[in-house]
Amino acid sequence: MENEIFKLRKEHVNFKKLLDLLDTQLDLLHRGKAPDYQLMTDILYYMTQYSDLIHHPREEAIFTLLAARDSSVLENVAELTKQHHTLGESGARFYEKLENIINSESEIKKLQEVETPGRLYSFILRSHMDKEEQGVFVLAEKLLNEDDWKKIKTETQSKPDPIFGEAIEDRFHLVCKRLEQ
Ligand SMILES: [Fe+2]
Ligand SMILES: [Fe+2]
Numbered sequence: 001m002e003n004e005i006f007k008l009r010k011e012h013v014n015f016k017k018l019l020d021l022l023d024t025q026l027d028l029l030h031r032g033k034a035p036d037y038q039l040m041t042d043i044l045y046y047m048t049q050y051s052d053l054i055h056h057p058r059e060e061a062i063f064t065l066l067a068a069r070d071s072s073v074l075e076n077v078a079e080l081t082k083q084h085h086t087l088g089e090s091g092a093r094f095y096e097k098l099e100n101i102i103n104s105e106s107e108i109k110k111l112q113e114v115e116t117p118g119r120l121y122s123f124i125l126r127s128h129m130d131k132e133e134q135g136v137f138v139l140a141e142k143l144l145n146e147d148d149w150k151k152i153k154t155e156t157q158s159k160p161d162p163i164f165g166e167a168i169e170d171r172f173h174l175v176c177k178r179l180e181q
Contacts, residue, residue, distance in 0.1 A: 004058070004149055005137050011055055012129045014164045018043045019122045021178055026118045029111065037102050040118070042175050044095035046163055047125075052091060054159055056084040059132065061152045062140050069143045076135055083128045090121055 022043050025035035063077035094117045101114070144152075162169035168176050 003141075004062070004152060005141050008055065008059065009133060009137065011051075011161075011164075012133060014161075015047070015051060015055075015125065015129065017179060018046065018163075018175070019126060021175070022118060023122055026115050026122075029115055035114075036178075037098055039174055039178060040114075041095065041098040041102060042172060044091055044098060044121075046172065046175065048088070048091050048095055050159075050161060050163075052084075052088045054157060056088070058152065058156045058158075059136075060084065061156050062144070063136065065144060065148050065152065066136060066140055070139065073136065073139060076131075080128065080132060080136065083124065087121070087125055087128065090117065090124075094118065094121055 022040060025040050028035045060081055063073075063081060067074050067077055097113065097117065160167065163172045163175055163179075
């Protein structure tokens with residue numbers, strides 16, 4: 001059976017590539033140049049649809065089993081779970097803002113409106129992933145057994161990754177092109 005933690009780590013690597021793309025667009029904006037709003041919107045759409053709906057719930061199923069084995073992780077997993085909610089909410093809000101910018105004729109594409117939430121989202125998600133990789137992931141590999149992994153797999157939803165999976169969803173061709181550049 002494929003190691004779930006290996007899969008989650010691989011997804012973190014993918015998410016970081018997307019955050020790098022996002023950061024590059026925010027740098028352009030910061031320097032007064034025009035960023036690619038469609039690219040940013042597509043990245044946030046992916047994060048809200050794949051990271052928030054598939055990746056995070058799988059981690060939370062792991063957190064639950066882990067906390068039952070070792071109560072010392074309780075505080076840590078509570079904090080990580082809270083961050084999932086924060087990321088979900090702020091990601092959805094930021095996505096909506098980017099969509100509005102694309103659909104509006106107005107020139108109100110202000111630094112604070114896009115750069116501030118964008119930087120914050122990127123920063124929180126990056127540090128969240130680092131914390132998971134160094135803490136709960138290591139512990140889960142040590143403490144969880146085959147039955148636990150089967151349980152996690154059956155109890156959580158899965159769907160093919162629309163960017164890094166075998167088939168790229170139409171919406172994400174622009175993102176893929178940029179990832180290749
Ligand atoms: Fe997470
Ligand atoms: Fe994660």
